[in-house]
Amino acid sequence: MKIVLHITSFLLFLGSFNTIAQDSKNIENYTFDELSDKYYEYKFTDSLKAKKFAHFYFNKALKEKDTVNAIDGKYYLSEVYKNDSIYINYLDSLISKTKLNPNKMYPTYAFLKKGNLFFNNELFNVSLKNYILASSNLKKNKNDSLNYLLKIRISTLKNFDQKNLESLKILLECNQYYINNKNKVSDNKHSAVLMNISILYAKLKKIDSSNIFINKAIEFAYEKNDNFLKGYCYYLKGRCFFENGAYKKTILNIKKSIPYLIIDENYRNLSLCYSYIAKSYEKLNNEKNALKYHFLVDSLYITTKIPSKKVKNSFNYISHHYKDKGDLKNQLKYIEKQIFVDSIQASVGKNLSKTFTEEYDRPKLIAEKQKIISELNNEVSFYKKSRIYIVIVLILSFILFLYQFRKRKKQEQQFEKLTLKLKNKKEVENSVNSNTNTQKNLPETIITELLAKLDSFEQQPENFTNSKLTLSTLAKELETNSNYLSKVINQKKGCNFSTYLRKLRIDYALDLLEKDATIRKFSINAIAKEVGFKNAETFSKAFFKETELNPSYYIKQLEKKK
Numbered sequence: 001m002k003i004v005l006h007i008t009s010f011l012l013f014l015g016s017f018n019t020i021a022q023d024s025k026n027i028e029n030y031t032f033d034e035l036s037d038k039y040y041e042y043k044f045t046d047s048l049k050a051k052k053f054a055h056f057y058f059n060k061a062l063k064e065k066d067t068v069n070a071i072d073g074k075y076y077l078s079e080v081y082k083n084d085s086i087y088i089n090y091l092d093s094l095i096s097k098t099k100l101n102p103n104k105m106y107p108t109y110a111f112l113k114k115g116n117l118f119f120n121n122e123l124f125n126v127s128l129k130n131y132i133l134a135s136s137n138l139k140k141n142k143n144d145s146l147n148y149l150l151k152i153r154i155s156t157l158k159n160f161d162q163k164n165l166e167s168l169k170i171l172l173e174c175n176q177y178y179i180n181n182k183n184k185v186s187d188n189k190h191s192a193v194l195m196n197i198s199i200l201y202a203k204l205k206k207i208d209s210s211n212i213f214i215n216k217a218i219e220f221a222y223e224k225n226d227n228f229l230k231g232y233c234y235y236l237k238g239r240c241f242f243e244n245g246a247y248k249k250t251i252l253n254i255k256k257s258i259p260y261l262i263i264d265e266n267y268r269n270l271s272l273c274y275s276y277i278a279k280s281y282e283k284l285n286n287e288k289n290a291l292k293y294h295f296l297v298d299s300l301y302i303t304t305k306i307p308s309k310k311v312k313n314s315f316n317y318i319s320h321h322y323k324d325k326g327d328l329k330n331q332l333k334y335i336e337k338q339i340f341v342d343s344i345q346a347s348v349g350k351n352l353s354k355t356f357t358e359e360y361d362r363p364k365l366i367a368e369k370q371k372i373i374s375e376l377n378n379e380v381s382f383y384k385k386s387r388i389y390i391v392i393v394l395i396l397s398f399i400l401f402l403y404q405f406r407k408r409k410k411q412e413q414q415f416e417k418l419t420l421k422l423k424n425k426k427e428v429e430n431s432v433n434s435n436t437n438t439q440k441n442l443p444e445t446i447i448t449e450l451l452a453k454l455d456s457f458e459q460q461p462e463n464f465t466n467s468k469l470t471l472s473t474l475a476k477e478l479e480t481n482s483n484y485l486s487k488v489i490n491q492k493k494g495c496n497f498s499t500y501l502r503k504l505r506i507d508y509a510l511d512l513l514e515k516d517a518t519i520r521k522f523s524i525n526a527i528a529k530e531v532g533f534k535n536a537e538t539f540s541k542a543f544f545k546e547t548e549l550n551p552s553y554y555i556k557q558l559e560k561k562k
Helices: 032-042 047-063 067-080 084-098 108-120 124-140 144-160 164-180 187-203 207-223 227-243 247-263 267-283 287-304 309-325 328-349 362-380 387-423 428-432 444-459 471-477 482-492 497-515 524-530 536-547 551-561
Strands: 002-005 010-013
Touching: 032 047, 032 067, 047 067, 067 084, 067 108, 084 108, 108 124, 108 144, 124 144, 144 164, 144 187, 164 187, 187 207, 187 227, 207 227, 227 247, 227 267, 247 267, 267 287, 267 309, 287 309, 309 328, 444 482, 471 482, 482 497, 497 524, 497 536, 497 551, 524 536, 524 551, 536 551
Parallel strands: none
Antiparallel strands: 002 010
């Protein structure tokens, strides 16, 4: 796998396009690079083949005791199964195994990889925390290669934090290290650093310096005949021309880079490309093409949901376009999009020392939104609302408010009560085993034996989360009959079999939701099936019956508490 680092992320290079049927080489003889190429070849076209190559990649790494490639294999598996926890859990296990006896590679490399994943998922503060942990380990076990990889990532975060000079200083240090240690560093990593430096110089309006470093990156691209790298160089060249006011050259160069970014699936930079082209057309007073590329930014955002300051700029431009046309509904639509993206950015960057500079004042946007809503209401209604109607609405609103307030308070109290109960909970048997109203016609030996088997049954969630489980099938598993089992459950558990099973599953669901943040992100239907219910409706009814809360509310409160 070929990796190129640009200002926001490492970029993945896709490899060969031969099909498995066409490739006469036996899969057992594939190198890791060949397996990686095959995985990416089938990632979006044939998930079964992609899974096959991902599993083979990981198993090959395990067989050869190659931890670095095993990490990559787990990443492929998390991608193809669309489950980040596969990757994170593997990294956490490596960290756990190596943190007591750290070496030059681990757990530093595992923290670095975790940081990269969170970075790519826009969780910048969590990413930074992992980079800091990696850096802390490096103080005890020096590793220059990992050290400078970390510096590059921290530099990128500083750039996001608008600390351009600090970011540039770090990258210039990395560049000097790579110059002095050419045998230790891949050309791609070095060229990525050169590209990042070029961008920072351009942002600092030092165009000559920016051109020096982008030209060095271009030399790498042509020396290696690397078309992808050439594509990114066109993009950076275009940005330099933009900073220098050469807008026609900006459009020409950035348009050349777009096909490479699409193939490389670098949607963040693709959005930036559309934005720079749109801004260039604005500067050239070509409103038609400017609007076209701002709409392309919007279209890409709808697909990828990647927020950025440039996306906000496009929404701002489009909203003003509709304002000029007198189209209030579409103007409102894009103002709301601006506000939404602004809130996401504020949430993502709130724990960094500063947030990105905003071009459009958020309170002003909200005020304009309210004004437009008022105008739209006036268009719909030609008559003023009567005072009596207003009073009725206010009274009804107040009553509704009181109802909702009391309902919310009751839910909050029930949530706290449930949370406290979970902290101090004891096994179900503790509260019901003292039942002395035992039927005399059931031998004590049978009761004792069945209680022991039920205890074992309750310790393994996979037993009671089987949605096809019945009293009859459980009786067979416990080597007894349905009559005996039903009597013991009624006598010792204080409820019938159906209620007993429901309580076990809901208790398990509560435990999962409390401990596992990933489960809390599942849909209600997915959680239901995870704990043994056939659908969301039956799960929600059972959950409410046991807790007097809806599962969605409970999960929301848990997230707030966490």
